[in-house]
Amino acid sequence: MENGAHTPVTLPQDLFICIDHVGLAVPDLDEAIRFHTEVFGWRLLHRETNEEQGVEEAMIGTGSQLPESAQIQLLAPLREDSAIGKFLTKNGPGMQQLCYRVADLEHVSAVLRERGVRLLYPESKTGTGGARINFVHPKDAGGVLLELTEPPAAAAH
């Protein structure tokens, strides 16, 4: 190092805020909600149907308020040829996805694409509670289907 000067250090920039949820593929949503609430003591936080994704889904958590709540998403197929339908046929019930929360999905998507990571959709789609979502192909994420979610402004932390 010349003249004792410090070389500027470039720190890595965080792309992800936290794990938003883990998604479980289930054949029957009502039965899965019953099991996870009555046996494991989770609370039902939210439930909705997402036609575009071909799922009926429920978010369950350890508390009613983020960020205290850890969240699990239960995903049941609306159709056999949906992502969850195909997953169930091939693997049976189980962990289908890991979801990272991001502050700016467009920015994170651009950075990942620049780094050679394949995102499944050219543009973001709508997910739980109006979030913007996209997915990283499992082949580019160590064998894990990785969802990226940008919550609506009011719900973001």
Ligand code: MC0
């Ligand atoms: C497939 N593969 C997986 C996987 N699904 N690996 C890990 N986790 C998964 N969930 C692997 C297969 O084993 C295979 O590897 C390779 O990827 C290609 O699989 P495939 O069977 O040929 O492909 P498909 O047709 O089943 O499609 C897989 C793909 C699909 C990931 C592209 O599931 C998809 O588009 N997912 C994104 C949408 C989604 O999951 N929607 C439901 C959640 P080999 O080695 O055998 O070649 S909706 C949601 O989550 C929303 C509501 C929200 O949170 O807000």
